[in-house]
Amino acid sequence: MEDKVILLVEDNPDDVDLTLRALKQNNILNKVVVARDGVEALDYLMGTGAHAGRETRQLPVVTLLDLKLPRIDGLEVLKKIRETELTRLLPVVILTSSSEESDLVSGYQLGANSYIRKPVDFKEFIEAVRLLGLYWLIWNKPAPVRT
Numbered sequence: 001m002e003d004k005v006i007l008l009v010e011d012n013p014d015d016v017d018l019t020l021r022a023l024k025q026n027n028i029l030n031k032v033v034v035a036r037d038g039v040e041a042l043d044y045l046m047g048t049g050a051h052a053g054r055e056t057r058q059l060p061v062v063t064l065l066d067l068k069l070p071r072i073d074g075l076e077v078l079k080k081i082r083e084t085e086l087t088r089l090l091p092v093v094i095l096t097s098s099s100e101e102s103d104l105v106s107g108y109q110l111g112a113n114s115y116i117r118k119p120v121d122f123k124e125f126i127e128a129v130r131l132l133g134l135y136w137l138i139w140n141k142p143a144p145v146r147t
Contacts (some may be wrong), residue, residue, distance in 0.1 A: 006032045006139055007060035009041040009077065010095075011069050015118070019095075022129035023101040030137060033060065038072025041065070043081055044102070045087050059090055065112075067096045068105055075106050082111040091136060119142035 006023075010016050016034055032048065035041035041063070042111045043049035047056040063081070068075035074094065076084050093114040094107045116132070119125045 003058070004030050004061040005058070006030050006137075007035060007044060008034045009038070009040065009063060009065045009069065009074065011066065015066070018038050018122070018125065019129065022126045023133065025126055026130040026133055028129070028133040029136065030061070032038050034092040037070045037075065038077040041069075042072065045081065046084070056086055059087065061142060062093060062132075063092045063133050064093050064095045064132075067094060067098050067107070071127070075103070075110060078107065078110045078112060091140070091142065093132065093136070095132075 006028075008016065008019055012020065016036075020032060021059070023030075033044060033143060035044055039049070043050075044051045044054065045053040045056070045059070045063075047062045065077060069077070074096070078092055081090055081092060091109070091113045092104075093116060094112045095116050096103065098104075099117060100132045104115050116128060119128055
């Protein structure tokens, strides 16, 4: 599992902690890289900025992407992911509290693989994370890495 990294793009420290707790409670022990804004997420994926020199062929198995982010919002991050050959096929799950239909539509138009509204109830959130983990880490067959 150590090679199956999860990229969590989330600026709210409480939501980061909640997501990490939910992963741990579901025995999802993969390494989780946390990016706290859109710039940090793109730097990690592209191997730039603070992540210069990172082996970019080792992409996360899935990116959990919030929409309301500082510096570059989640939809712009998703757009840049899909425009870049290296990351074009990267699975991106929008995990957000937004209930705006325009966010949902825009997310899918830009190539999101899934859109999940964060459940308010902790037990529901834990179950959502469990199912996400099962699907993206166990059942899903990822696209081959391009070199």
